[in-house]
Amino acid sequence: MKVSVIPLRRLPTHFFTLDYDTADLLIVPGMLVEIPFRSKKILGVVYEISVESPTSTTPPLKKILQILNETPLLNATTLKLFRDFHELHGGPSSVNLELFLPPLLKRRLRKLHLPAMTGQSNLLPGNITVFRYHAEEERQQFLKDQTRGAKRRDQILLVVPQIIETKKLAKNLDALPYHSQMTSAERFEVWEKAANGAPLIVGTRIALFLPWQKLKTIIVDKEQDESHDNWDQHPRYRGREVALLLSKHLGSRVIFSSYSLAVETALFAEKKKWRSEIAIFPPPLPATIINMRDDRDRKNFSPLSLTAENEIRNANGVFILASRTGLFHHVSCRDCAAALQCESCGQMLTLYRDRNLICHACSRVKSMPAVCANCQGANFRQYGAGLEAIQDQLAKKFPERHNIFVGTTVASPEIEWMLIEKIIIADPDIFFHLPDYRGLERLWHKIQELRFLAPSAAIHIQTDHPDHPFWRALTTAPANFYNREWRARQNFLYPPFSLLLELFTATASQSEGLKEAQHVRKMATNHADSKNVSDPQILPTSRKERAVKIQITVKLVGKNRAEARRRIIDELPEKWYALSR
Numbered sequence: 001m002k003v004s005v006i007p008l009r010r011l012p013t014h015f016f017t018l019d020y021d022t023a024d025l026l027i028v029p030g031m032l033v034e035i036p037f038r039s040k041k042i043l044g045v046v047y048e049i050s051v052e053s054p055t056s057t058t059p060p061l062k063k064i065l066q067i068l069n070e071t072p073l074l075n076a077t078t079l080k081l082f083r084d085f086h087e088l089h090g091g092p093s094s095v096n097l098e099l100f101l102p103p104l105l106k107r108r109l110r111k112l113h114l115p116a117m118t119g120q121s122n123l124l125p126g127n128i129t130v131f132r133y134h135a136e137e138e139r140q141q142f143l144k145d146q147t148r149g150a151k152r153r154d155q156i157l158l159v160v161p162q163i164i165e166t167k168k169l170a171k172n173l174d175a176l177p178y179h180s181q182m183t184s185a186e187r188f189e190v191w192e193k194a195a196n197g198a199p200l201i202v203g204t205r206i207a208l209f210l211p212w213q214k215l216k217t218i219i220v221d222k223e224q225d226e227s228h229d230n231w232d233q234h235p236r237y238r239g240r241e242v243a244l245l246l247s248k249h250l251g252s253r254v255i256f257s258s259y260s261l262a263v264e265t266a267l268f269a270e271k272k273k274w275r276s277e278i279a280i281f282p283p284p285l286p287a288t289i290i291n292m293r294d295d296r297d298r299k300n301f302s303p304l305s306l307t308a309e310n311e312i313r314n315a316n317g318v319f320i321l322a323s324r325t326g327l328f329h330h331v332s333c334r335d336c337a338a339a340l341q342c343e344s345c346g347q348m349l350t351l352y353r354d355r356n357l358i359c360h361a362c363s364r365v366k367s368m369p370a371v372c373a374n375c376q377g378a379n380f381r382q383y384g385a386g387l388e389a390i391q392d393q394l395a396k397k398f399p400e401r402h403n404i405f406v407g408t409t410v411a412s413p414e415i416e417w418m419l420i421e422k423i424i425i426a427d428p429d430i431f432f433h434l435p436d437y438r439g440l441e442r443l444w445h446k447i448q449e450l451r452f453l454a455p456s457a458a459i460h461i462q463t464d465h466p467d468h469p470f471w472r473a474l475t476t477a478p479a480n481f482y483n484r485e486w487r488a489r490q491n492f493l494y495p496p497f498s499l500l501l502e503l504f505t506a507t508a509s510q511s512e513g514l515k516e517a518q519h520v521r522k523m524a525t526n527h528a529d530s531k532n533v534s535d536p537q538i539l540p541t542s543r544k545e546r547a548v549k550i551q552i553t554v555k556l557v558g559k560n561r562a563e564a565r566r567r568i569i570d571e572l573p574e575k576w577y578a579l580s581r
Contacts, residue, residue: 130275292462295307321424
């Protein structure tokens with residue numbers, strides 16, 4: 001009898017399964033088996049069994065060598081879930097399947113005890129709820145309330161964006177942690193416990209792929225955080241999309257919670273597609289907006305305004321948020337206005353204290369030139385003060401102070417926020433100029449995060465654009481920010497008013513890569529309006545990668561956009577990958 005097996009070996013994407021003979025073994029789908037592959041023995045997972053009888057012209061099939069575990073690792077529901085995930089994201093089937101499997105420790109696999117995993121296909125479709133909290137105390141109480149039922153037969157999964165939060169919450173909620181920094185043996189143990197009905201697991205996005213028996217509730221906390229998305233390596237996926245896929249297959253309830261709801265989440269709650277029991281917009285932020293143009297009129301060209309210096313002088317604990325590291329974000333010639341750019345990827349170079357220029361996109365380093373390569377002028381101008389420039393000013397103005405902290409948002413877990421009285425946001429204007437439709441949303445969430453972490457701290461924001469509608473919405477009517485974002489995204493066909501599909505590849509030859517990219521673009525236009533398919537774009541890469549990355553963006557609209565996405569992914573050439581939003 002013929003059986004289709006997904007080999008756990010990375011093969012070209014068109015090899016979804018390989019066919020083998022059951023060798024009279026009692027085989028069922030979802031089993032882990034050992035199969036011959038070329039001259040080696042490798043592992044595979046049984047995908048389906050065919051009842052077709054071989055014909056005389058059919059070449060003989062190789063036989064399955066042995067079954068590694070009598071109980072299937074994946075039940076019928078999980079196999080359907082995997083198939084849908086694979087169709088949505090493309091790429092090698094083995095790489096996608098490994099997300100659903102435990103670490104392949106042969107000795108542990110032979111001793112693995114699993115119940116009869118019947119799946120949850122008899123459950124009703126789950127519902128989707130949105131919840132916004134205001135402070136850490138409210139968040140902790142909300143999570144305790146939602147996970148209280150985990151002591152019964154049903155399972156609950158809490159997904160958080162950062163590993164450090166996984167450890168803390170697992171301890172507070174008496175739950176099992178699950179994240180990528182655990183050893184293979186530790187992850188295997190949690191995988192087995194999940195299959196046997198562990199009531200409560202707290203994990204990062206990879207916990208979504210555990211073998212759930214009776215998953216009642218999925219809580220995606222701090223749902224706006226981009227750490228829920230696996231965007232920089234294959235398989236590329238969004239945690240939100242996987243949670244909704246789980247809800248579809250398992251009938252689980254999904255809760256998206258945060259102190260600052262994503263623009264998409266807020267829209268679905270506002271339109272009543274998702275249920276919300278609390279106001280989706282945060283209250284106005286009583287922040288002070290500092291006009292940096294006034295300081296330059298008073299001949300103050302330092303990264304901190306005179307107002308900020310006075311606030312620092314009168315506060316016991318201060319945190320200064322820098323938008324980037326280094327002395328200055330970029331440097332340009334005063335004579336011809338030519339910016340100093342990376343010779344490899346064309347990105348702006350950041351100036352550091354040691355007079356080195358570093359490309360943050362591809363990590364290339366060069367020394368600050370004596371003259372402009374374009375006009376030979378010797379006059380340069382620096383823009384966008386960074387973390388080092390702020391530190392230098394503080395060292396001059398407040399040499400004896402030890403309660404002033406400077407950092408980017410990466411520093412947040414290291415700060416004792418209860419000791420912070422004043423927060424200075426040094427240079428948020430960079431977010432106004434990002435070539436990304438989510439630029440303002442990112443700035444909004446960063447500011448809301450500071451309010452969440454230090455609710456009693458006074459916030460002062462320095463800007464060259466004090467009259468920008470963003471600041472008026474932040475300080476007077478937050479609903480206006482969301483309404484403006486919804487209108488802009490609808491006008492320019494960005495999610496959730498379209499399905500955004502980003503197609504990637506990496507190639508050693510730029511010319512060959514661009515040539516193939518044109519064929520991919522032509523293929524995409526067969527399923528989407530040509531005006532909604534971008535030209536191929538060269539992306540920055542690091543020196544270690546030694547490859548050229550190319551991206552094509554496709555906006556899919558209409559009732560058949562999900563089907564169009566599936567067709568585009570199916571027709572992608574080898575070594576092309578997709579991420580959908």
